[in-house]
Amino acid sequence: MKNFFKNYIAALYFTTRFFMAGAVVVSLMVIRFFASWLSIIPFIALLLFAGIFIVEYILLFRKRNAVYAQRAHAERFSNGDENEVKLFIENKYPFPVYADIIDEIPIQFQNRNVHFYTRIHAGKTSVIDYTLRPVKRGSYDFGKINIYISAFARFIERRFSLDRANSVAVYPSYLQMRKYQLMAINNRLSEAGLKKQRRLGHSMEFEHIKEYVTGDDYRTVNWKATARRGSLMVNNYVEEKSQPVYCVIDKGRLMEMPFDGLSLLDYSINASLVLSSIAVQKEDKAGIITFSDRMGTLLPADKRAYQMQKIQEVLYRQKTRYLESDFEKLYITIRNKISQRSLIVLFTNFASLNGMQRQKAYLKKIAERHLLVVVFFQNTEMKKALEKEAANLKDIYIQTIVEQFEFEKKLIVQELKQEGIFTILTPPQNLTVQVLNKYLEIKARQLL
Known part of the structure; x- marks a missing residue:
């Protein structure tokens, strides 16, 4: 009895068409009391209505497993x-x-x-x-x-x-990572907005001697090899490899700020995954450090095949701590755990100039031993408020405060640059492109 009710009664649903047709039949019955000329038309309509209902019910419910679905x-x-x-x-x-x-x-x-x-x-x-x-x-x-199934008349539906x-x-965004990986393999990174970086000089990593072709730099001509072969030969150099690249992610309360649904922490995690994959692809070593009021994960930089899987698992588990971040603990950890000079890309956010100045001493100490890039964010909602035309005194007050915040962000950039620290101030949606541009610039200029 329970199965009968479940399969044949509870699964039955009446549609809007059923109620509209029923309303027409009832209206004809009522009108017949005042218009005898309708004769048996209302009864024919009632029989037709009942017949369609019965036929459709039999068609829909005579088979038990009539629909299959898969996701x-x-x-x-x-x-x-x-x-x-x-x-x-x-x-x-x-x-x-x-x-x-x-x-x-x-x-x-x-x-x-x-x-x-x-x-x-x-x-x-x-x-x-x-x-x-x-x-x-x-x-x-x-x-x-x-799934709600109806037949020819669509009077009733059977629910499956x-x-x-x-x-x-x-x-973290592995689709974005794969996109940039494919572009890097095919030398099409410029399509994603990445700038082509002009290499300054040559690295010390010699690869091989090859025959000169049009476009090769004359300064790389190997005269001894040219004399031996009787044709112009040039030295071929490659970018230095196995350089450690650490993405350091701040998990403090300021990183929970949302933009377009994603928090700044998630933007940073997605950018870190892409940067790590490109670094490993260029045969550099990629690592991850997370921190907030206490130190989180430290994954040592490596370039072996399984490193990207380890990075994905580490990034997947990260959560905001909702407390003030301790940059002193970060500095002590980097000093004690990372002995080789490395590229440190620090994803953080500063609410004000005073907030940055409280941490500047630790940033300077990190920059003394490593190449530090500080990445923080523009507030795109504030920018929209600036672009709106002020309609009243309240709007003018709001725009004045917003301008003060925007000016302080620019001052933060200038102060860090004066200390020899690279900075990236970017809207969250442009984060990945900006970080990759800076990494490629550092590689091209051989700063690490």
Whole structure:
């Protein structure tokens, strides 16, 4: 009895068409009391209405497992990117059906309107594509696929609630990482907005002697080899390799500020993953350091094949601490744990000039032993407020305060530059390109 109710009663839903047709039949019955000329027309309409209902009910409910559905997506989702999800809906009825599909996506998206409508031919499968953009790392749980099937008249629907619950982990933006990796392999990084860097001089890493071709630098001519071969030969140099590159990520409270859904911490994590992958691709060693009020993870720089997997796992686990970051502990850790001169890319955020000045002494000490690049963020919402035309006195006050904040950010850049510290002040959405440009510039200028 319980199964009968579940399969044949609870699964029955009346559509808007059913109620509209019922309203027409009832209206005809009422009108017949005042217009006898309608005769048996209302009764014919009632019989037709009941007949369609019975036929459609029999067609929809005579087969138990009449619909099959499956959800397909990548094993991992990429944070901040559009991730494709496919729904495969198979119609096992011997006639075409109309399908109203609701997919129960993870609660993190706060969206209860993942709703699709399609017509599926007999014995065929319909494929529905949609995308999801997560903005936080972690585990996401999908629920059921609910399908409401109707037949020719669409008076009633039969609900199929298929349990397709599964979990997917959202990792730092590996799709962005792969995009830049492919561009680097094909020498097409400029398409992503990266500047071509002119190499100044030559590194000390000699590779081989080769025959001169048009465009080679005359300063690299090897005269001894030219005399021996009787043709112009040049020395070929490569960029220095195995240089340590550390992405240092601040997990303090200021890094939880959101822009376009993602926090500054997640922007920094995504940029760190891309920078690390490009560094390893260029045969440098990549490492990760995280800190807040206490030290977090320290993954030593390496360039072996499994290093990128270790970096992804480390970045996946990072969370904001919501406390003031301790730059003194960071300096002590770098001094004690990193002996070789390295490129230190510090992702942080300064709320004010005073906030930076409290940490400047530690930044200077790090810069004495390593090549330090401090990355912090422009507030794009403040920039929008500046671009708006002031309509009243309140708007003028707001714009004055915003201008003060923007001016302080520029002062921070100038003070750090005076101390010989490289700086990147960037909107969050341009972070990855700006960081890669700075890394390529440092490699081209042989500063490390």
